[in-house]
Structures are given as structure tokens and as C-alpha cells.
Amino acid sequence: MDTDTPRTEPTARSRRSYVGPGSTREPARPQVSAELIAALAARLRPRDTWLLELLHEHRVLTTAQICDLAFTSISAATHRMLTLWRLRAVERFRPSVPAGSAPLHYVLGPAGAAILADRRGMSTAEFGYRPDHAMALASSARLAHLVGSHTLFTSLIAHARAHPGTELKEWWSERRCAAMWGRIVRPDGYGTWRQDGHRVSFFTEYDTGTEPLNRLLAKIGDYTALAEMTGITDTPALFVLPNPTRERHLHAHTHPNLPLVATTTPTALQAAGGPAGPAWQPTQATYRRQRLIDLSALTRTTEVQP
Structure with a gap:
């Protein structure tokens, strides 16, 4: 190599930015075709296919x-x-925010949907994918709620990746929960966490603070009805609340004889190192905050079978 050859920096005109605001030139993407789908299938790794399945199930995920x-x-x-x-x-978008820049959000794209449909022996039409429906989330009022709800589960998976002996065994979407229990209660999610030979299954409720407190208390009543009608008495409902004041008010109005409810806030989650840590305050008694797995000691541990 000739080390004396001067190097020239690319000019602003020649530099390209493919991600983020300020992009000047995006490479043209190919049209969806049988050739593109075949090329995608050849390049997909098992991890990619798993991520596509998650986007199909949970609708949207951020880069983080x-x-x-x-x-x-x-x-x-x-x-x-x-x-x-x-x-x-995949397709992607940045939702508008009052200040700064939102992260990239990803949804399932048409070629990805074709791959998943083929894995099921279905056409894309039978699979039920519509690009306009996928991208409609970009302007949906429920986007922040959906992304916030997902963070609890993705944080547990990140914890499990770094800590042998832990695992998020199940993660059900809001839609799957509605199909199972929607006549009684509509959780934002359902999961099963395993740690050191123990496990706890749980429902999740992600609260942005926009609903009146009475609505949260009504949700707890719905879980009471679920326990009475189905015998599911060993699965706590986990409420992620926006601030400590909201958390104190919920505890003050929750009857101690109801099915187990445990709450947390962003501050408590940060102090606990994430949702696997001692972030959860049960409402039934004056317990200190518990690790997620510790809630299994407060309930019987029979998994909900789909």
C-alpha cells in the first residue's frame, strides 16, 4: 500500500446517511417480488426470523x-x-415527539410477512398482513402505551441474557390475552418468569396516568372476577405506574383480600436494576419491595395453560 497517497475526506454531497433525521439520499429499495422474497429467505438468520415473529405478535419494537x-x-x-x-x-418510522427525536420504531414489512406466511403454509392474504395497518401505528394514540408495555418484557429478556438461570419463558401480547380472557379482563401482557428453579406467571398493566384512578381499581376488580370464574388465583397482576404518588393512591384504595397485585414505577425499576430486581410492592400487606421471582412465594405457582 502506498502510504504517501493522500486521503481525501468524502464531501457532504457524497456522504450518505441511511438512518435518522437529516438523511439526504436513501438507496432505492426493491419492489416486493418473488425474487426479493427468495433473496430475503436466503439471508435470514434464525435470530432475524425470531425478531420477525415477535414483530408479528407484538406489532412494534424500538431499536433499544x-x-x-x-x-x-x-x-x-x-x-x-x-x-x-x-x-x-421490516418497515420503520419515527413518531413525532414534542422535543428532541424519537427512536426508530420497527413493524413487520411485506417481505417479512410473506416469509412468515410461507412458514405457516399460507398466502400473505390468508396471513392477514396489511402494510397500511402496520404503519398506522406511527400516528396511533396507543403507540406510547404499547411500547411502554413491551419494555417490561424486553428488559426481562435482556436480564436473562446476562444472568444464567433466568428465563422469560412466555410473553403473550395484548391481542393474545384478549383472545383468551377478553370477556373478563384485558391485560396488556402475560408472562412467565423463571429463576433459580422457581417461576412466577403474571399479568401486566401499563399505566400512563391518563386514566382516572377508579378505572385502575375497576381493572383490579376484573382480575378478582377472573380468579372467581377460572380458578386462576396464583397469577399476580403487575401494575407499572408513572409516579410514586399514583402508586400510593392505588395502594390506599386496594382491598387486601383481592388477588395479589404488585406495583412499580420507573424510579423503582431504575433503583432495582430492572423488573427482575426488587422493584415490586405488593398491595396485600406492608411488604418491602420484592424481586419478581419472590412474588411466587406469595402465590401458588400453577402455570396458566393456553
Whole structure:
């Protein structure tokens, strides 16, 4: 190599930015075709297919959540998702926010949907995928709620990746929960956490603070009805509340004889090192905050079978 050859920096005109605001030139993406789907199938790794399945089940994930799920850095996650976006396996958007810039949000793309449909022996139409429905989340009023609810689960998966002996065994979406229990209660999610030979199954409720307190108390009543009608008495309902004041008010109005409810806040989650740690305050008694797995000691531990 000739080390004396001067290097020239790329000009602003020649530099390209493919991710983030301020992009000047995006490479043209190919149209969805049998050739593109075949090329995508040849390049998909098992991790990619798993992420596509999660996007199908849970509708939307941010770059940080995808990093928690499957990567060691935001840079690696961004790079791989860029590849999948170029192949139309995923679509992406940045929702508008009052200040600053929101992270990239990813939804299932048409080529990715075709791959998942083929795995099920279905056509894309039979699979039920519609690009306009997927991208409608970009302007949905429920987007922040959906992403916030997902963070609890993706944080547990990130914890399990770093701590042998722990595992998020199940993660059900809001839609799957509604199909199972929707006549009685509609959780934001359902999961099963395993740690050191113990396990606890749980429902989740992600509260943004926009609903009146009476609505939260009514949800607790719905879980009481679920326990009475189905015998599911060993699965706590976990409420993520926006601030300590909201948490204190909920505890003050919750009857101690109701099924187990435990609450947390962003501050408590940060102090506990995430949702696996001692972030959860049961409402039934004056317990100190518990680890998620410790809630299994307060209930019987029979898993809910689909």
C-alpha cells in the first residue's frame, strides 16, 4: 500500500446517511417480488426470523428493545435492522415527539410477512398482513402505551441474557390475552418468569396516568372476577405506574383480600436494576419491595395453560 497517497475526506454531497433525521439520499429499495422474497429467505438468520415473529405478535419494537432482545449494542442492532429494512422484511418510522427525536420504531414489512406466511403454509392474504395497518401505528394514540408495555418484557429478556438461570419463558401480547380472557379482563401482557428453579406467571398493566384512578381499581376488580370464574388465583397482576404518588393512591384504595397485585414505577425499576430486581410492592400487606421471582412465594405457582 502506498502510504504517501493522500486521503481525501468524502464531501457532504457524497456522504450518505441511511438512518435518522437529516438523511439526504436513501438507496432505492426493491419492489416486493418473488425474487426479493427468495433473496430475503436466503439471508435470514434464525435470530432475524425470531425478531420477525415477535414483530408479528407484538406489532412494534424500538431499536433499544430489539437490542435488549438479541444484540450486544445499539450499533449492531441498528446495522442489522437497516439490512432487514432494505430487504423490506421490516418497515420503520419515527413518531413525532414534542422535543428532541424519537427512536426508530420497527413493524413487520411485506417481505417479512410473506416469509412468515410461507412458514405457516399460507398466502400473505390468508396471513392477514396489511402494510397500511402496520404503519398506522406511527400516528396511533396507543403507540406510547404499547411500547411502554413491551419494555417490561424486553428488559426481562435482556436480564436473562446476562444472568444464567433466568428465563422469560412466555410473553403473550395484548391481542393474545384478549383472545383468551377478553370477556373478563384485558391485560396488556402475560408472562412467565423463571429463576433459580422457581417461576412466577403474571399479568401486566401499563399505566400512563391518563386514566382516572377508579378505572385502575375497576381493572383490579376484573382480575378478582377472573380468579372467581377460572380458578386462576396464583397469577399476580403487575401494575407499572408513572409516579410514586399514583402508586400510593392505588395502594390506599386496594382491598387486601383481592388477588395479589404488585406495583412499580420507573424510579423503582431504575433503583432495582430492572423488573427482575426488587422493584415490586405488593398491595396485600406492608411488604418491602420484592424481586419478581419472590412474588411466587406469595402465590401458588400453577402455570396458566393456553
